[in-house]
Amino acid sequence: MFELDDLASISFGECRNGEIIPSQTAPGEWEEAYGPCIYFKNDSISNFISEWIEMKEINVKNKALKTNLYTTWKNGSIVENKDKYKSTKFQDIHSYQIELAKEVIAGNGAPFNFIPFTKKERELFEKYMDSGSYILDFFDSNEQHILEEYLSLSKTQA
Numbered sequence: 001m002f003e004l005d006d007l008a009s010i011s012f013g014e015c016r017n018g019e020i021i022p023s024q025t026a027p028g029e030w031e032e033a034y035g036p037c038i039y040f041k042n043d044s045i046s047n048f049i050s051e052w053i054e055m056k057e058i059n060v061k062n063k064a065l066k067t068n069l070y071t072t073w074k075n076g077s078i079v080e081n082k083d084k085y086k087s088t089k090f091q092d093i094h095s096y097q098i099e100l101a102k103e104v105i106a107g108n109g110a111p112f113n114f115i116p117f118t119k120k121e122r123e124l125f126e127k128y129m130d131s132g133s134y135i136l137d138f139f140d141s142n143e144q145h146i147l148e149e150y151l152s153l154s155k156t157q158a
Helices: 002-007 043-056 063-088 093-106 119-131 133-137 141-157
Strands: 010-022 030-040
Touching (some): 043 063, 093 119, 093 133, 133 141
Antiparallel strands (some): 010 030
16 A cells, blocks of 8 residues: 555545445435545546456456456556556656656756656656647746756756
């Protein structure tokens, strides 16, 4: 759980768990049970979990075929998500580039090498800046200037 929290900010809550239990407030009545839930503040992980639920609930009468479909999907997902985790910590590329830009802005005034970007992260940041997307994501001209300055340093010192 702690690793999940480090990976993608999570929060906890309660949600319906699908069980029907005797009501504790109205004798003779039944109510839906609630249990603990984990909410991910990461669209990529949330979308993956939604897809996983769909795959587990797929309506195929042939049990062997259903098992085969699920196993194929699961194996493909493991490979795909392992790569996604390594490269963008389960975020889509644009969201990850915004996170990198926020790190640069937060480190304003720090020496160029202080922000510990990997080579891949530096490349993603440079692509983001070269695309001009940062202008749409960061309206503050001060922040844009910080990003542009960092890009300039990145290209001259890389």
